[in-house]
Amino acid sequence: MIPSASSFPPGWPIIPDSATTxxxxxxxxxxxxxxxxxxxxxxxVAAQLQARMSATFLPPVEALVTEGLTRLRSAIKIYRSGRKIDDLTAVQLGLDLQIVQIRDEAWIALDASADLFTDLGLWEDLTKIVDKACLPPISSLVAFMAWRRERFDIAHDAALAALKIDPSYDLAHLVHDAVHDGIPPSWCQPIAIAAARLGSGRPNPSWMEPLRQKITLYTQTTG
Known part of the structure; x- marks a missing residue:
């Protein structure tokens, strides 16, 4: 079941789904x-990224990760100041979040948030603007936020929304399996999980693969 407006308390992002809308x-x-x-x-934006990634023998991984992290941190600050980002920035973030390091930075920031409902404004806007193919990281982060706050029904539905788009998405599986198996939210420590996966080395070209797949999707199709 995909989350609907009636299943979310006020302030929680709604994950759109054409089959139930x-x-x-x-x-x-x-x-x-x-x-x-x-x-x-x-x-x-995907065409611009494709041009940048094909201009050199190796993709500019470090530059893309740094730019994405800067954009994410700036967006969080903007929403905490009571302002909003524009649609172009939202679209850029939707693609940035395909990179696991950037997604995990958002994951850690949300887990440590002292003002969750202010921060939720960013993710609510992203669910409204970002193209459906790019939603799994965003839907999974909503699922994680709900699970950590023991809103297991919302967590389950948001994780399923991500898995419907991408059945292999790792964070969606983590939350879905945790809810299904009754694992308490206290078990999950995003900082430790992200550190174990990413290590302390420099950005790895393999991190670009999910983004590369989305770039291919958008540059080989139209409309």
Whole structure:
């Protein structure tokens, strides 16, 4: 079951799903147009990234990771100051979050958040703007936040939403299995898990593979 508005308390992001969303009405035109524009922006940003990654023998991993981390940290600060990011930045973050180090940075920041509902504004906006193919990291982070706060129904539904798009997505599996097996949220320490996976070395070209797959998706298709 994909999360619906009725299953979330006020303030929790809703993960969109075309199979369960009612047929659009005239009042949905603006949102539909915004998503169409976000898709166009995603294709544009993906083409730029493809050009950068193909310009050298090895992809500029360190530069892309540094830029993505800077964009993520800036977005968090912007929302904590009561402002919002623009659609282009949201689309860029949607692609940034395909890189596991950036996704894990967001994971750690959310787990340590002292003002969760302020921080949730960023993820709510991302679920509204980011193209569906890029949603698994975002949906999985929502699932993790819900699980850590013992909202197991929301965690389950958000994890399933991610897995419906990408059945192999690791963080979605972690949360889904934890909820299914009754593992207490205190078991999970994101900092330790991220450190064990990423180690202390420099960014690895293999981290780019999920992003490379999304770039291929958007540059080989249209609309």
């Amino acid at each position: 009612p047929a659009p009405s005239s009042s949905d035109d603006q949102e539909r147009d915004r998503r169409r524009e976000a898709r166009r922006l995603t294709v544009h």
